[in-house]
Amino acid sequence: MLRSSSAPSASGSSAAGPTAAGPAKSGPSASAPSIFGWLSRHLTLLVFIALVAAVLLGQFAPATAIRMEPLGTWFVNVIKVFIPFIIFLTIVSGISGMSDLKKVGRIGIKALVYFEVVTTLSLTIGILLAYLVKPGRIDKTGLPTGDIKKYAGAGAKGFDWGHFFATNLTLQVLLLAIIVGIVVSLHPKRQQALPWIHLATRWVFVVLKYVMYLAPVGAFGGMAYTIGKFGIRTLKPLAMLMATVYGTMIVFIFVVLGLIMRYFKFNIWTYLKNIREEILIVLGTSSSEAAQPSLMIKLEQMGCSQPVVGLVVPTGYSFNLDGTSIYLSMSVIFLAQLYNVPLSIGELLSILAILMITSKGAAGVSGSGFTVLASTLTALQKIPVEGLAFLLAVDKFMSEARAITNIIGNGVATLVIAKSEGEFNPAADSPATAPDSPPLPA
Numbered sequence: 001m002l003r004s005s006s007a008p009s010a011s012g013s014s015a016a017g018p019t020a021a022g023p024a025k026s027g028p029s030a031s032a033p034s035i036f037g038w039l040s041r042h043l044t045l046l047v048f049i050a051l052v053a054a055v056l057l058g059q060f061a062p063a064t065a066i067r068m069e070p071l072g073t074w075f076v077n078v079i080k081v082f083i084p085f086i087i088f089l090t091i092v093s094g095i096s097g098m099s100d101l102k103k104v105g106r107i108g109i110k111a112l113v114y115f116e117v118v119t120t121l122s123l124t125i126g127i128l129l130a131y132l133v134k135p136g137r138i139d140k141t142g143l144p145t146g147d148i149k150k151y152a153g154a155g156a157k158g159f160d161w162g163h164f165f166a167t168n169l170t171l172q173v174l175l176l177a178i179i180v181g182i183v184v185s186l187h188p189k190r191q192q193a194l195p196w197i198h199l200a201t202r203w204v205f206v207v208l209k210y211v212m213y214l215a216p217v218g219a220f221g222g223m224a225y226t227i228g229k230f231g232i233r234t235l236k237p238l239a240m241l242m243a244t245v246y247g248t249m250i251v252f253i254f255v256v257l258g259l260i261m262r263y264f265k266f267n268i269w270t271y272l273k274n275i276r277e278e279i280l281i282v283l284g285t286s287s288s289e290a291a292q293p294s295l296m297i298k299l300e301q302m303g304c305s306q307p308v309v310g311l312v313v314p315t316g317y318s319f320n321l322d323g324t325s326i327y328l329s330m331s332v333i334f335l336a337q338l339y340n341v342p343l344s345i346g347e348l349l350s351i352l353a354i355l356m357i358t359s360k361g362a363a364g365v366s367g368s369g370f371t372v373l374a375s376t377l378t379a380l381q382k383i384p385v386e387g388l389a390f391l392l393a394v395d396k397f398m399s400e401a402r403a404i405t406n407i408i409g410n411g412v413a414t415l416v417i418a419k420s421e422g423e424f425n426p427a428a429d430s431p432a433t434a435p436d437s438p439p440l441p442a
Contacts, residue, residue, distance in 0.1 A: 039213045047280040050220035054284070058227025065228025068221040075218025076290045082208050084169060086293050087314045088177045089201040094307030095181030096190060096197070103421070104178075104307060111312045111417055115320040116356075118260075118409065122252060122322045123355050126329030127348060129248045135241040135330075136337025174314045208293055215277075219284025226286065226396050238394045241334055245398050248326055249405045257322075257412045264419045274298060275411060279404055286396065288403040288410075292317060295411055303426035304418040312417055316410035323405025324372075325359050327398060331373055332380075335387040347382065354379050 039046070058065035095104055130136075184193055258268040272279070275298055278291035292313065299309045332351055336343055343351070354376050377385045418424040 036210075036213065043213065043215060044277045044280060046216040047219050047277065047284065050216035051223050051280065051284050054220045054223035055227050057224050058229075059232060062228035062231065065224040068228070069225035071221025072218050072223075072225055072285055073221070075214060075221065076285050076287045078211055078214075079290050079293060082204065082211070082293050083289065084173045085204050086208070086296060087170065087173045087310065088180075089197060089204060090296065090306055090310035091174065091177035091314075092181040092184060093194070093197045093201055094305070094310045095178065096184035096194060101182060101185060104182075104311070107308055107311055107417060107421055107423075108315070110420070111315055111413065112319065114413055114417060115316060118256075118322060118413070119320060119325050119359065120352070120356060121256060122325040122409075123329045123352055123359070125252055125256070126248060126326040127333055127352065129244065129251070130330040130333035130337075133240070133244045133247075134337055135238075135244040136334040138238075138240065138338070170314050171318055174311075177310070205297065208297075212294060215281050215284075218290065219281055222285040222287075223283075230394075230396050238390070241330075242394060242398060245327060245330055246401050248330065249323055249401050252322065252326060253405060253408055257409060260416060261412060264416050266415055266419070271302075271411065271415070272408070274302060275408070278407060282403045282407055283400050286399040286403055288317070288407040291407055295407060299411060299414050299418075302415070303424050304414055305423035305425070308418040308421065308423045309414055312414040313410055316413050317406075320410055320413055321359060321402075321406050322409035323402035325355065326405065327402050328355055328359055328373060328376065331391055332376060332383065335377070335383050335390075338387060338390065339384055341383050343382075347380070351376070351380060 054065070054068070057068070095101070184190055184197075187193065254268060261268045261271065275291075275295060278295050278298065281291045281294075282288050296309050296313050299313070300306060329351070332355070333343075335341075359372060373388055373391075374385055377383050377388075415424070
């Protein structure tokens with residue numbers, strides 16, 4: 001059973017936590033104005049209220065709702081600023097505090113193997129359920145369409161690993177942090193450097209805490225724009241596809257991830273309850289990155305060690321996109337059914353193999369999902385790429401399901417790898433829960 005993120009911290013501190021002796025003792029005071037305490041206790045409720053208000057505004061005053069877009073994009077962009085710093089400081093602090101560097105390599109390899117297995121499983125489930133439900137067996141006459149020229153052009157170039165790494169800031173920071181962490185770990189003055197790294201980590205978390213109080217504003221802006229711009233009415237023609245995608249992701253979360261969690265003695269319901277705030281933020285902003293920093297904090301609060309969280313979560317955001325994988329595989333089958341294109345077993349295996357590679361680029365390419373789909377269809381050379389125009393009309397409404405499944409899957413991966421490596425300790429403190437640190441929203 002996972003420890004609730006709202007539970008009080010133990011009196012001790014982790015070896016790599018910012019409660020270590022030294023400059024970290026000069027950290028910010030634990031006292032906070034009552035208004036911030038109230039926000040911390042009710043932040044989840046406020047985000048939910050903001051989402052309901054956004055849907056109502058988008059439905060009944062779409063012109064006004066569309067003007068709310070800057071609120072959502074601003075919030076996501078601000079959160080993105082924190083991601084490189086949190087990844088870098090968390091990994092450097094975690095690796096430099098570990099005595100066994102071989103374990104770091106073992107965690108990385110185990111994470112990549114886990115990602116590949118679960119991603120392949122999610123792709124397979126998407127294909128199977130798309131064939132079972134047949135969401136593409138509809139009349140495409142009169143379906144809403146969009147302009148796919150830019151996606152088709154990018155997809156025709158195929159998948160480029162060099163471009164993928166060059167445009168993926170998360171992977172770049174991850175690699176740099178691993179190198180710096182190893183250097184600090186081997187340096188003779190490591191003990192003098194660690195307290196300053198912990199202090200920097202502490203302050204990043206404190207500033208992030210106050211930014212997260214604006215989550216209801218960001219969620220309101222993102223959801224209001226989506227409903228106002230695209231309208232709920234656009235869902236009707238492709239309601240079967242929407243229902244199939246959402247239903248498949250629910251099955252994946254509670255059956256596949258639920259069984260994995262149960263095998264490792266975790267409870268999926270308790271885990272989802274602990275990250276409910278992050279789920280609502282992702283629902284409002286349609287971006288899993290908006291909740292990445294707070295997800296890392298929550299996982300440390302649950303008991304995962306800092307090195308595991310620092311290595312697995314950022315890597316998972318590039319290589320463990322379960323929701324995106326389900327969406328991609330179902331979309332390919334949907335378009336095949338829409339155009340009455342029969343697919344043999346060999347072609348289905350080819351689709352699976354192609355998506356196993358191209359899906360990895362969904363986090364680092366502009367227009368990610370559609371660019372990857374265009375690349376897959378171009379490589380297959382059997383399903384018309386023009387069919388993507390039908391998906392554009394409802395893609396915004398399905399992006400929430402993809403992002404939520406992605407963030408849930410990455411959290412599960414972190415818990416599983418931490419438990420399998422003996423790096424899960426529910427009683428351990430983290431940078432976010434250390435006794436002399438201000439509490440983060442939970």
